[in-house]
Amino acid sequence: MQLFTIFGNPVSHSKSPLMHNLAFQGLGYDGVYIRYKLEDGSQLREKFFELGISGANITVPHKESAFKACDELDTFAKKVGAVNTIVNRDGKLYGYNTDAPGFLKAISEFEDIKRVLFLGAGGTAQATSVILRDAGYEVTILNRSVKRLEHYKKEGFKTFTFEDFKINEPFDLVVNMTSAGLEDDYLPCPVEILEEVVPSSKACVDVIYGKETPFLKFAKERDKPTKDGSDMLLYQGIIAFEYFTNHQYSFDEIKPYMKQAFIL
Numbered sequence: 001m002q003l004f005t006i007f008g009n010p011v012s013h014s015k016s017p018l019m020h021n022l023a024f025q026g027l028g029y030d031g032v033y034i035r036y037k038l039e040d041g042s043q044l045r046e047k048f049f050e051l052g053i054s055g056a057n058i059t060v061p062h063k064e065s066a067f068k069a070c071d072e073l074d075t076f077a078k079k080v081g082a083v084n085t086i087v088n089r090d091g092k093l094y095g096y097n098t099d100a101p102g103f104l105k106a107i108s109e110f111e112d113i114k115r116v117l118f119l120g121a122g123g124t125a126q127a128t129s130v131i132l133r134d135a136g137y138e139v140t141i142l143n144r145s146v147k148r149l150e151h152y153k154k155e156g157f158k159t160f161t162f163e164d165f166k167i168n169e170p171f172d173l174v175v176n177m178t179s180a181g182l183e184d185d186y187l188p189c190p191v192e193i194l195e196e197v198v199p200s201s202k203a204c205v206d207v208i209y210g211k212e213t214p215f216l217k218f219a220k221e222r223d224k225p226t227k228d229g230s231d232m233l234l235y236q237g238i239i240a241f242e243y244f245t246n247h248q249y250s251f252d253e254i255k256p257y258m259k260q261a262f263i264l
């Protein structure tokens, strides 16, 4: 039997063990998925081999350590500097980023989207902004503090803080990429800005999952189609599972089993 895990700190809240174990069971694959609280990211590689793990997901705060722990990186993971999936192939660690493709797939279910506004400029926004741009979307970043915007400016993205924000053309999609609303009742930006961008948008997405955030509530009250972060989480898991099982199963074969984790 192959062993898989999620490394992170904290990990007790993670849905990944349930998602992957449901898929192993449903598809009859001889694997089991556990959770491992890792305090020190620099020990990731050592722990991987010590525990005899075949594949792992990596969550906060170790995605950059995971990037450093790999022997080989796929092109996209190399580009964004963050790894959330590692596969052990004959003693070599191969690193991938499935968060961003998961997000891309989740938003591609909305039609006619071209101009996207990200509220937030943290780690999740970094990889997802790059994959969206590569896929032909026009991404603008709005963030509370100016510091995190420096990186995006260098990468050629249009950036704003709350103070200098202005729009020329409406955004098709507005995404809450911040942690505002996760453990509090804050909106991700001043309500005046939301009044400017949400009513003229075609849809709104929150990367936070499992609850109706103030941002999603605001969008629903304006009759916008919405999505929380559940599809992003589900899809990054399915793509990771494809790597874990060496593409023995297709996305659509894995999906119904993994999806059960969201209705239990």
Ligand code: NDP
Pocket (backbone or CB within 6 Å): 060, 099, 120, 121, 122, 123, 124, 125, 143, 144, 145, 148, 177, 178, 179, 180, 182, 186, 187, 188, 189, 207, 208, 209, 229, 230, 232, 233, 234, 236
């Ligand atoms: P980071 O800590 O890297 O970045 C946090 C961002 O949120 C910063 O831009 C920060 O702005 C902003 N922010 C935090 N609080 C507020 C607030 N009260 N008002 C305005 N802006 C605020 O976080 P991550 O990128 O790692 O995570 C962001 C979110 O994505 C989290 O909620 C996380 O749960 C979710 N997530 C969801 C996933 C999924 O599969 N659905 C996967 C990964 C993450 P500033 O620079 O000013 O501090």
